Amino acid sequence: MHERRINPPPVIFEDDRTSVTTEGLKRAFYDHLFYTQGKFPEIAGLGDYYQALAHAVRDRTLQRWISSVADHTATAPKTVAYLSAEFLMGPHMGNNLINLGIYDTVKKAVQEIGLDLNELLRQEEEPGLGNGGLGRLAACFIDSLATAEIPAFGYGIRYEYGIFYQTIMDGWQVENTDKWLRHGNPWEIQRAEWAVEVKLGGHTEQYQDDLGRLHVRWAPEKTVAGVPFDSPIVGYKVTTTNTLRLWRAEATEAFDFSQFNRGDYLGAVDKKVTSENLTKALYPNDETVQGKELRLEQQYFFVSCSLQDMLRIHKARGMEPDTFDQKFAIQLNDTHPAIAVAELMRLLIDDNMMPWDQAWGITTRTFSYTNHTLLPEALERWPLDLFKRILPRHLEIIYEINARFLNDVRIKFLGDDSRLARLSLIDESGERYVRMAHLACVGSHTINGVAELHSELLKQDVLKDFYEMWPEKFTNVTNGVTPRRWMVLSNPRLTKLVSETIGEGWITDLPQLSKLEPHAEDSAFRDSWRAIKRANKVDLAALILRRTGVAVSPDSMFDVLVKRIHEYKRQHLAVLHIITLYHRLKSGRSAYTLPRTFIFGGKAAPGYTMAKLMIKLINAVGDVVNNDRDVHDLLKVVFLPNFNVTYGQCVYPGADLSEQISLAGKEASGTGNMKFAMNGALTIGTMDGANIEIRDQVKAENFFLFGHTASEVHDIKASGYRPRDIYEVNAELRAVVDLIQTGFFSRGDTDVFKPIVDNLLDHDPYLLLADYQSYIDCQDVVSDTYREADTWARMSILNSARSGKFSSDRSIAEYAKNIWKVEAVPITLKPEKELYMRNGIR
Incomplete structure (x- = not known):
């Protein structure tokens, strides 16, 4: 029983059931506590209170949501469909309160009831439906699409278990099941009536129609059902509310009664279990054949569901498939949904009996493709045998696409057979593979990178042959992040100061932050800015203590590196810097007096051994440094486990220094760098x-x-890079590396970190040693600058003031104008009675 006493409900309130007055919200809260949760205050717990409030808030999105659907159904505007295997949304409640414009009212209502809104917000399970930047970008984009009033769907997978829950045991990452749905999801509505069937496996058959025309029929080995779950995506202070539609896999026949009666209880539910495995977990380990099969099935499943859904909507709006490209613009978020090119062709030519050339024209006018990586190994490809076993019809279609495409290549590049091999959709160099990035390039009208350098490197290297084939297809759209979540919600203190200083227009027009620039010269404003930063650091220090047990001082510099753990992101370079400072202090060669707290966070892929070892190294160094009385007042090292959106909302506002230290030419864009900058952190990168x-924006x-x-990196590698030579001539670097390899941070065990040391000295593919001295020297400049508090505050203000370019609103405006060719469709909020009457209800 929960002991908290809350105040009784008022007896009467306004007639409007979705009132956003304090009294209306309180009544809605009590109604849902009673009618949805089946509880009364004396036996309710915090989870019940959260659920009641969440349903009350969701109710206030429904009128906007239904108004948007009604208008879009009536006018059939061109609609964006954003296909992504990841949507890392973060908690819904706070963001919806901000976008509905009722945060303060709800806070007051909850307070009058006798509860703390922040405490209720902490009850929400974060949907871990993404791994990192890709899913976080998708979440920012659909927020900006709704805010820009552009009709849009986000399509993805409703993973029952999201990205694993990370704990740290003896310094090692341990992956635990992420049970984000254990208490249900109050923000979604199941739409079982719009379920679709998805085929897998089997074989194809040719047949002739009544006119003697040849067609192909797919006879699948199995069929699974895709059931949509919809969540409203509310635009900021506009009526437009778009839909995030995530698909769950179910068996078409979930229970075999005859098998059950024969006593085969497991066999009776075998199809249910097998089918539901499709959407059980995000990114199953694909080191095994079974893992590869499941991952390909996942990708095809959500793509097929989504395209079938779009064609259903198109038909419901009274239109035929031959106008599909005029009404839908589909964005492929990386290569995960690239199979959509072949699936749309299948749906058009097999199901709708459309001639190939017409179907191909519609397909290539519909799709556009965003590339997110410069790492060749991250460009998905599937073994041909596996692909054929799961998607036999699609392989036939891909063969035909490839034959026609390569014929065009032959004509354009006469006699260049090596180019044919490089461009082919099928990799024939060894074991044969289907190249998904190639399929995306061939089937899309536009290909974009996500930062200026990334887009140029795509043209020069990763997709060079495609650029030479179709230079007109290539463009750049630099990523952005939504200021609603990453400033207004995450940093309310700074939001209040900025809005009081320059007005609230910046929230939907981030370049207006430039109006802050003159205030960087105002000492009183700088004092206020510093006070806010310190208050945010106090909050972050409390989070760190709660999650790690390590006490850190908010008066120290908070030096932060939070992102997915990967060698190219070079978290271990930051560790070399920590050990350098530690060695200087211990050897008496430094009078270093600037306290620093090094904060790390991020997850390593379960099968990525080196990345997991990097986490162990961070924690091992932290164990030594944090417990050494000689230095623990000056240096602290923290690894914040299970870093996610929720923690990010506290980390980004509390950071002093943003570590963006990937090897030049490897990071496509990054979005954490933008969140740090707009919240006033300075970047070392x-x-x-x-x-x-x-x-370029904040100035050098x-x-x-x-x-x-990037060009120097290329030249260094081309000249025969020998990292051990650098180790031999740089005494300080040698001392630092030797501390690791002699077991100083592993209780004398020289084997634990041997793979890292050997990799650095013998290979160093990401040039840590080549960049080491430059990094150390730059960090010394950082320390000197931070000691000048007024100078640092001025730089911090200018970083925020000049970050206007990095709003996802700007990114979406560029996509809408240059790629999708879509326009805003303002929605008028309709009274509930009018919405009922549209459907014949009186």
């Missing part, structure tokens, strides 16, 4: 991804630059 554009004097450029 390489000329990589969007760092280049951030530095407000950015700490180090390291080799």
Whole structure:
């Protein structure tokens, strides 16, 4: 029983059942506590209170949502469909309160009831439906689409278990099941009536129609049902509310009664279990054949569901498939949904009996493709035998697409057989593979990178042959992040100061932050800015203590590196810096007096051994440094486990220094760098991804630059890079590496970190040693600058003031105008009675 006493409900309130007055919200809260949760206050717990409030808030999105659907159904505007295997939305409640414009009213209502809104917000299970930047970008984009009043669907997978829940045991990452649905999801509505069937496996058959025309029929081995679950995506202070539609796999026949009666209880539910495995977990480990099969099935499942759904909507709006490209613009978010090119062709030519050329024209006018990586190994490809076993009809279609495409290549590049091999949709160099990025390039009208450098490197390297084939297809759209979540919700103190200083227009027009620039010279404003930063650091210190047990001082510099753990992101370079400072202090060669707290966070892929070892190294160094009385007042090292959107909302506002230290030419864009900058953190980084554009915007004097450029990296590798030579001549580096390899941070065990040391000295593919001295020297400049509190505050203000370019609103405006060719469709909020009457209800 929950002991908290809350105040009784008022007896009467306004007639409007979705009132956003304090009294109306309180009544809605009590109604849902009673009618939805089946509880009364004396036996309700915090989880019940959260659920009651969540349903009350969702009710206030429904009138907007239904108004939007009604208008879009009536006018059939061109609609964006954003296909993504990841949607890392973060908690819904706070964001919806901000976008509905009722945050303060709800806070007051909850307070009058006797509850704390922040405490209720902490009860929400975060949907872990993404791994990192890809899913976080998708979430920002659908927020901006709704805010820009552009009709849109986000289509993805409703994973029963999301990205794993990370704990740290003895310094090692341990993956635990992410049970985000254990208490239900109050924000979604199941739409079982719009379920679709998805075929898998089997074989194809040719047949002739009544006119003697040849067609192909797919005879599948199995069929699964895709059931949509819809969540409203509310635009900021507009009526437009779009839909995030996620698909769950179910068996078409979930229970075999005859098998059950024969006593085969497991066999009776075998189809149910097998089918539901499709959407059980995000990114199953694909090191095994079974894992590869499941991952390909997942991708095809959500793509097929989504395209069938779009064709259903198109038909419901009274239109035929031959106008599909005029009414839908589909964005492929990386290669995961690339099979959509072949699936749309199948639906048009097999199900709708459309001639090939007409279907191909519609397909290529519908799709556009965003590439998110410069790592060749991250460009998905599937073994041909596996692909044929799961998607036999699609392989036939891909063969035909490839034959026609390569014929065009032959004509354009006469006699260049090596180019044919490089461009082919089928990799014939060894074991044969289907190249999904190639399918996406051939089947899309536009291909974009996500930062200026990334887009140029795509044209020069990763997709060079496609650029030479179709230069007109290539463009750039630099990523952005939504200021609603990443400033208004995450940093209310700064939001209040900024809005009081320059008005609220910046929330939907981020370049207006430039109006803050003159205030950087105002000492009183700088004092207010510093006070807000320190208050945010106090909050972050409390989170760190709660999650790790490590006490850190908010008066120290908070030096933060939070992102997916990967060698190219070079978290271990930051560790070398920590050990350098530690060694200087211990050897008496430094009078270092600037306290620093190094904060790390991020997850390593379960099968990525080196990344998991990097986490162990961070924690091992932290164990030594944090417990050494000689230095623990000056250096602290923290690894924040299970870093996610919720923690990010506390970390980004509390950071002093943003570590963006990937090897130049490897990071596509980055979005964490943008969140840090707009919240006033200064960046230390390489000329990589969007760092280049951030530095260009905030100006060089407000950015700490180090390291080799992408072209220099290429030249170093081409000249025969020997990292051990650097180790031999740099005494400080040698001392640092030796501390690791002699077991100083592993209780004398020289084997634990041997793979990292050997990799650095013998290979160093990401040039840590080549960039080491530049990084250390730059960090010394950071320390000197931070000691000048007024200078740092001025730079911090300018970083925020000049971050206007990095709003996802700007990104979406560029996509809408240059790629999708879609326009805003303002929605008028309709009274509930009118919405009922549209459907014949009186």
